[in-house]
Amino acid sequence: MSLIEAAVRGGAFFLLILVAALLLRDARRVPAGLFGALFALGVACYVVVSASAFATGLPAWLFPAKLVGMGNPVVFCLFAAAVFDDDFRPSWWHALAWLAIVALGASCFLIGTPLARVGFSIVGLGCSALGAWYALAERSLDLVEQRRRLRTVLMVVIAFYAAAIIASEIVFPNGSGGDGLALALGTGLLAITMVFVIVLLSVSREGALISFGQSEPQPLSVAARAPATAPGLTERSERDDDTRLLAGLRRLMDHDRAYREEGLSIGGLAVKLGTSEHSLRRLINQRLGYRNFNVFLNGYRLDDAMTALADPAQEEVPILTIALDAGFQSLGPFNRAFKSKTGMTPSEFRREQLGRRTRVAAE
Known part of the structure; x- marks a missing residue:
């Protein structure tokens, strides 16, 4: 293993461990923190076991790290579900799915035939595709702007990079791609780790790495009430605009019953109100407390x-x-x-x- 590859992989490893520790710290109040921490640990394990130094054979003491990395496609799906689905609840069958893919990966690794390794890689590709779909499926319905950015900037990049890693293992089994491929994968891992950290920090609003705020939905009549404190000029202007928009939204929903319209989208509702989709998303999320348009x-x-x-x-x-x-x-x-x-x-x-x-x- 070259010095450059060792430096790149070492940097990615320690950054991932730091991210995992911070996410684990937040796990009690942010459910996605646990799965994010597990995902970061899984990637850290892969950073180590995929190094070119172990291309000819993996030491026995690193086999547990290999197993943790094998289960990461399932963890990625669970991470996506925990971040993007407000109704997601961990279940025992999620743990069974993780154990199943780890057992499958260990069996394929011990069998050692190219066909077995390719088969497991295809399963991993399927999990990565499912995680990417989960991140993108309801993006148009998501009213939390920070989380919408996370869907496109972070989850898709991770999914495609995971797919690239698995594809490279299919095309170049047992490290046959040489030092150049190992260095390229290590550099990519460091880059994706930095994106992972930067995006998580950019969406944080409550001191946690993954935090989008949570408030109880409230009726339009309650949201339209004026605050007790006197706002500044700019804030007053924005609040007046919001009040007018809330009045129009209330008319559409309570009087015109726009919700009965088949296929009604937030874009279509914005057109009816004569406003931008972004403004309507912000209004429904921040003033009414909803996180999903449906x-x-x-x-x-x-x-x-x-x-x-x-x-x-x-x-x-x-x-x-x-x-x-x-x-x-x-x-x-x-x-x-x-x-x-x-x-x-x-x-x-x-x-x-x-x-x-x-x-x-x-x-």
């Missing part, structure tokens, strides 16, 4: 559906019809969203509400 729309849709289900005049109307009228595209997402909000299925909610009305009328 959650914002579904709040109105669920209230609409709950009113219809509790109406005796609509007792014979099918639940699917009520869901579609409220703006949902199918029954499955409606049922899940409804139970998440009320703790009951739509049928149970309807029976309870209509039964309560019957008892009140009988009294």
Whole structure:
């Protein structure tokens, strides 16, 4: 291993360990911190075991580091889920998925045939692609601007670089790419680590490396109330603009029921309000406390559906019809969203509400 490669890999390794320690520190209050720390540790392990010095054979004492690195594609997916999905909750099957891919990687490594290694690399590519998809799938619905930047700047770069590493292992198995490839991979790892740190620091607003703020969603009527303190001239002008925009948004949602429109996007809603998409995202996120545009729309849709289900005049109307009228595209997402909000299925909610009305009328 050349001196340059050793310096590059050493720099990447210690920077990754530092990032892992900081993320682990934040894990209690920022759920993504744990998976970010595990991901950084996995990359640090790969930095070591992929060095050209071990191309001819890996020492037994480094085999645990090899196993940790093998599980990193799954950790990457979990990291993406924890960062970008506000409803994500770790489960036992996530640990089983990690153990499964580590066991598969260890088996392929011990078998040692090119076909086995290529097979495992393809599985890793699939996990990297899934993580990248997770980062990009709902970018248009994300109302947190810092997190939107993280989706494109960080997660896609990591995913593509992970894919490049796995592809290089397929094309050049057992370090056959020589010192040049090892140095190129090491340099890339150092570069991606620096991007990882810079982007995480740039999105931090609460002292944690991964922190986007969290506030409870509130009705438009509450958000429109003027603050008790007197703002400055610039702040007053911005607040006046926000107040006008909030009034227009309230008219569209409460009076015009724009949420019922099929395929309504935040861009389409911005056009209706005569404002920019960025301004509308900021308004819904910072003034109303929503982090996802679909959650914002579904709040109105669920209230609409709950009113219809509790109406005796609509007792014979099918639940699917009520869901579609409220703006949902199918029954499955409606049922899940409804139970998440009320703790009951739509049928149970309807029976309870209509039964309560019957008892009140009988009294």
